[in-house]
Amino acid sequence: MYHTKKIMDYNFIEIEKKWQKYWSENKTFRADNNSDKPKYYVLDMFPYPSGSGLHVGHPLGYIASDIYARYKRLKGFNVLHPMGYDAYGLPAEQYAIQTGQHPLITTEKNIARYREQLDKIGFSFDWEREVRTCDPFYYKWTQWTFLQLFNSWYNKDTDKAEPVEKLIEEFEKNGNIKVSAVVSETINFSAEEWKAKNEKEQQEILMNYRLAYLADTMVNWCSALGTVLANDEVSEGFSVRGGHPVVRKTMKQWSLRITAYAEKLLKGLDEIDWSDSIKEIQRNWIGKSVGAMIKFAIKGHDGLFMEIFTTRPDTIFGVTYMTFAPEHDYVNKITTADKLEAVQKYINETKNRSERERIADVKRISGEFTGAYAINPFTKEEIPIWVGDYVLAGYGTGAVMAVPGHDGRDWAFATHFGLPIKEVISGGDISKEAYEPKEGKCVNSGFINDMTPLEAIQAVIRKTEEMGIGYGKVNYRLRDAIFSRQRYWGEPFPIYYKDGIPYPMNESELPLELPEVDAFLPTETGEPPLARAKNWRTKEGYPIETNTMPGFAGSSAYYYRYMDSKNPNELVSKKSNAYWENVDLYIGGAEHATGHLLYARFWNKFLFDLGLVCKDEPFKKLINQGMIQGVSTFVQLTFRNQNCTYLLPMNFKCNNPQILLREFRVPVDYVSFENGKYILTKQNLEKFRNMISEYKQVTEFTYAVIPTTEQIKDWFKEWNMQEDIPNSLHEGFVELGTMVEKMSKSKYNVVTPDDLVEKYGADTLRLYEMFLGPLEQHKPWDTKGIEGVFRFIRKLWKLYHDFDNKLCLSEEAPTKKELKVLHKTIKKVQEDIERFSFNTAVSTFMICVNELTELKCNKRAILKELPIILSPYAPHIAEELWNLLGNSGSITHVNFPPYNEEFLSEDNCTYAVSFNGKMRFTIDLPVDMPSSEVEKNVLEHEVAQKWLEGKNPKKVIVVPKKIVNVVI
């Protein structure tokens, strides 16, 4: 009875329902586009609404961003804190293929579930600005941006994107002689030649320039998903989503010329406040290398040059062979008749090796001599030309000069085939391994002898430029982003075909809505699902593109749409953009490092070039929340007889080889925690057995029992086992083994926020998720720890209430002690929020409530401030207490109380006194006591006398208000 009453004192169910209703009815969190207040934009990576809903790991980042958003409101900012859905995606479509249910229906159902879960946690989102990528009103602007990309090219002279119209004007005036652009391939032509070309030829040339272009591209083809994938969607030869095999294949695909922005994307990293690891991942992905292009003449082929890219022109005197990628055009031209057969055979072999095999066998060295020779431009030596698959066709020129003395791969290749190795940089031992550092002196190197490698690099580049055979060049590893997918559930391209040439639709025809199809599968002829749509043609009857856009299309500029989500005329109005600028704080998972976070920066820079937005980076500060891992629990199962299997603890070992023990996962819902151990009780086993069909566990589980001691004894006897019954066996329950791993449905370790909100309330959940540890760190979820936070929040409630749960406040003036507790809390909480240290802020609240409880403080003067500083973390109880204190309306927009240093200062402070660095005792002394006095007082202390043993200290260090170190 008493217990029940006590629990009901803090009635979180009613309080939370009441305030969530209030916020929604009063539109408390609506952001204003016309405000005199300074702005602050806090954004979460919008979720893909999956069918399994949210688990406790998902809201972690949302809670952190919500705390920050609420804090900024208290600090007087006009805060934009929106939420939406990345609604296009493969799972809904795969589900549609299996069940025939339209992906829109699945998606809407999932969104509704997400919304319900999110609402329960009490987020301060401005839901009026919600976006969904699959909504035509939204994807109109995705399609519109695509058209801008299609109609733009990258001008290297102005270093920005410009309209294709202007390029055409230039072609008509001067051809492309004066144009410096980022292109697929360069064919020079004059104005006359341009004008002489027909429409089709002209369009083909323009396609080389467009930032969104259609071209034959080597793509990652995933036949299981029936679509191509971007590089970031493939990992080690398998699709990231689903884990299906991926092969390399040439196909005509839409691509985005992100490579034009490689340098800007790299430079921009220096100006944004992101974690070092993400910046580093992006730097590696962009992969800038500075070097030179150098042409080597090929013996016996006048006018044919082997052009290579190298970062080490200083080692050119050490070239002992050259290598072409097997796919290189020249291989067939230069291979001598006697080598032709072997080379052809080699090329065919490498072609048939899948990407997967190539990766698996990185260490296998293979190659073939072509019989041809290149001429070293400096030494005039004849150098054998090889073909080898360690040279990639897609990087640089697809050909390398090999310097085995100073490059590890070349060294391995040369050693394998017995090719010469020559030292041209001193400092290493090239008989053992390649010496790669750019340190030492050039040797055996003609005119660059005795130079340092760095000097030599410049000298060789200059010389090749004079000789007209080379120039300095920067290369990037980054590839253009393949932008088409052969799937249904994505944005249609606003492109139609006339005589096989793609043309953009008129902007007035946007949005081009996703058509209905009879099945979500490719056609019999292998065309994408949109080819099934009836009358998928323009008004004039031209066929419309049947590919759809990839997932990152809709997520690359959504943060702009939130600024002006209802605007039917523009992506974002100049005025709204000028006010909100860009995202101040962005929180999301690190898994988007090379995908979304790179594409969004690219789109943003493009929009900036066009003058559509005012900032060239989208996200000023980025925080990647760590993964919340699940604790999986295991039990061993062993066959007893036809109707019975025994459950045994994981630490049960058995030497009898006839007894087979099999490991099984026990779903987290059936696990109890007692005496510091995870266990499965008899009662829970019963429940679990009834639900067994929901889990893909073996049928033996149906007959599983926890053996009693008697049964074990019999069993041991039966099997002639001599062992004593291990003390890990118990009556009535079985101990479980544990493992921390990713939280996922298939691992049966998913904890959902809904259950916790129901049991403890949203405020407790919010506090606990933050309390778990630093936001950016991975950490295991441990449901039992939530009790501590729940105790804290009830203790807080009790500060304001008497035994009968009546508000009970004293109007007395607060003591110095009480004021100090309050103000040090305000100070620490503010500092912690500002450095995103949410876990320590929760500790601070706990300390504060512990101390006020200790002081039996129920004074209004103190307790009236507490709800404000707590409100970002636990908004519902904060609102309730705020109103109980006699305030009306929401706590959302009040002022964060400033702390007063005056209350923090003390007359005395505690010095920690150490001898030779070891702390021995503490002593309270006046704050303003001069160092010499402190020293005197310390040395006179009786404990000090003991440690000094009558000797004089060698040295005494006094750090004012902190420590004293006595050296003896």
Next chain:
RNA sequence: GCCCGGGUGGCGGAAUUGGUAGACGCGUUGGUCUCAAAAACCAAUAAGAGUAAUCUUGUGCGGGUUCGAUUCCCGCCCCGGGUACCA
């Protein structure tokens, strides 16, 4: 292999600029209340020695700088993430 990040009690973690290592919470142990259990409250809780006061050791390992190092430097080990022949 290369590039990042990280190793602190039984567990999650704290120590913000080199200044009392282990805050706060979980768990555990003992106690109060209760017929009993739960809840609540109180106390102890890094390890080792000691009745105790107290002492010794201690932040992955080895060394260094310093009056003083979880924090800075050098070398190594382990874990997590990224990347994979990028010339």
